[in-house]
Amino acid sequence: MEKFKVVVWCESCQDDEEGCFGGSAEVIGEAFESWEAAAKAGAQYCGELPYRYRIEQDDPD
Incomplete structure (x- = not known):
């Protein structure tokens, strides 16, 4: 059975090591x-x- 995961990010902080996530x-x-x-x-x-x-299909591995 397929499962799904939610990937979250902040566009303002992308590539900023001190930013969100x-x-x-x-x-x-x-x-x-x-x-x-x-x-x-x-x-x-x-x-x-x-x-x-974004929603992605979960990889069970």
Whole structure:
């Protein structure tokens, strides 16, 4: 069964080691059972923050 993850980053801080997420991206939460559940978590996490997110298929390895 496919699972999905939410990758979050801050466009303003990309490549800034002292910025959000160390200038990189971070996976939030655990693997989600559906794309919809992952999208809801991403939208909820980012809310009013200046973060962006994308949904990726989780690699079980």
